Amino acid sequence: MARISIVSPCYNEDENVEACHEAVRALFAPSGPLAQYEREHIFSDNASEDSTVEILRRIAAADPAVKVILNARNFGPFRSNFNALRYATGDAILVFLPVDLQDPPELIPEMVRHWENGIEVVAGARANREETWALRTCRRIFYRIVNTLSEFEIPENVGEFQLIDRKVWEVVVSHRDQYPYIRGIIASAGFRRLIIPYTWKARKRGISKNNALRLIDQAMNGIFSFTDAPMRACSFLGFGVASLALLYALVIFVLALLSQGSAPAGTQTIIIALFFFSGVQLMFIGLMGEYITAIHAQVRRGPMVVERERINVDLVPEASENHYKK
Structure with a gap:
C-alpha cells in the first residue's frame, strides 16, 4: 500500500492540534477519499509552552x-519544518500542513489525484487570502522582487503547502542549508509542477506566531538564499556613483580654473553629498553583512535543530552535521 506523509510543525497550538489530527485522519478513514493509502502524520513541536506536547503525546x-x-527549543518554523520533513517515509509527501488549518486539508485528495497522474509537485496557491490589504500587498511585492532577481520562478502565493513526489523529496532533503527556504528549494529543483488555487482561511482559534519581524526575516532569507543580484547591483551602483563623483570633481576643477582660483561655493552640496554617500555605504555594508551572516552559519556547521525526544519514530534520518538528538 502506498503511503502519504504529512508534516505539521506547531508551536503553542493546544487549541488546534487535535482538530488538525482529526481532519487528516478523516481523509484516510475507510470511507474517506484517501482510504486506499497508508497515512503518516508527522508533528514537529518547537518547544511549546502550553499543553501542546501533552496533547501530542496522547x-x-x-x-x-x-x-x-x-x-x-524554538528553532523557527522553517528549520523545524525541514527537520521533520527528513523523517517522511511516504511515496508522496505533503511538505507543510498548518495545525491551524488555514491551508485546507480537504484539498489534499485533489493534490493526490494529480500526483497519481504523474505530476511531481502539486502546489497550492493562496489565490484568495482572508487577511489585511497591507499583508497581501507586502507579499505581492516580495514575490515580484524574488522572481525578478532569481534564476528560477517561485510562483506567487505558493508557500510550503505542496505535495511532492519521493524523488523531489530526495532532492529537497539533500540540501544542507542552516536556514532552509523550503519553497525556494522546491522551486529550484524543477520537476513537473501543477498549481491549484485555493482560499487561505482566517485563523479560527489561537493567534498566529508569525509577527512582522519574523515575516521580514523570512522574506530576507528568501531573497538572499537564491540570488546574488543584490550584491551585484551594489557593485554596479558603486561604480556608477564613483564615476559621477569623478565627473563632478572634473566639473569643479574646470569651474575653479575659469574663476581664476577663487574658492567655489558649495558647502551645502558637500554636506548633502557626504551624508548621501555615507548612507549608500551603510546600505552596501548591510547587504554584504546579510551574505556574510549566511556564510558564517553554513561554515560553523552547527546543528540545524536539536531534538529533545522522538515519539513513534523508528527510522532515524542519516546522521549529518545539521541534525542530532540531544
Missing part, C-alpha cells in the same frame, strides 16, 4: 500513524 499513544518530534 494522540501518538492512541494513533501509531502519528509521529512526533519534540525540539529542545
Whole structure:
C-alpha cells in the first residue's frame, strides 16, 4: 500500500492540534477519499509552552500513524519544518500542513489525484487570502522582487503547502542549508509542477506566531538564499556613483580654473553629498553583512535543530552535521 506523509510543525497550538489530527485522519478513514493509502502524520513541536506536547503525546499513544518530534527549543518554523520533513517515509509527501488549518486539508485528495497522474509537485496557491490589504500587498511585492532577481520562478502565493513526489523529496532533503527556504528549494529543483488555487482561511482559534519581524526575516532569507543580484547591483551602483563623483570633481576643477582660483561655493552640496554617500555605504555594508551572516552559519556547521525526544519514530534520518538528538 502506498503511503502519504504529512508534516505539521506547531508551536503553542493546544487549541488546534487535535482538530488538525482529526481532519487528516478523516481523509484516510475507510470511507474517506484517501482510504486506499497508508497515512503518516508527522508533528514537529518547537518547544511549546502550553499543553501542546501533552496533547501530542496522547494522540501518538492512541494513533501509531502519528509521529512526533519534540525540539529542545524554538528553532523557527522553517528549520523545524525541514527537520521533520527528513523523517517522511511516504511515496508522496505533503511538505507543510498548518495545525491551524488555514491551508485546507480537504484539498489534499485533489493534490493526490494529480500526483497519481504523474505530476511531481502539486502546489497550492493562496489565490484568495482572508487577511489585511497591507499583508497581501507586502507579499505581492516580495514575490515580484524574488522572481525578478532569481534564476528560477517561485510562483506567487505558493508557500510550503505542496505535495511532492519521493524523488523531489530526495532532492529537497539533500540540501544542507542552516536556514532552509523550503519553497525556494522546491522551486529550484524543477520537476513537473501543477498549481491549484485555493482560499487561505482566517485563523479560527489561537493567534498566529508569525509577527512582522519574523515575516521580514523570512522574506530576507528568501531573497538572499537564491540570488546574488543584490550584491551585484551594489557593485554596479558603486561604480556608477564613483564615476559621477569623478565627473563632478572634473566639473569643479574646470569651474575653479575659469574663476581664476577663487574658492567655489558649495558647502551645502558637500554636506548633502557626504551624508548621501555615507548612507549608500551603510546600505552596501548591510547587504554584504546579510551574505556574510549566511556564510558564517553554513561554515560553523552547527546543528540545524536539536531534538529533545522522538515519539513513534523508528527510522532515524542519516546522521549529518545539521541534525542530532540531544
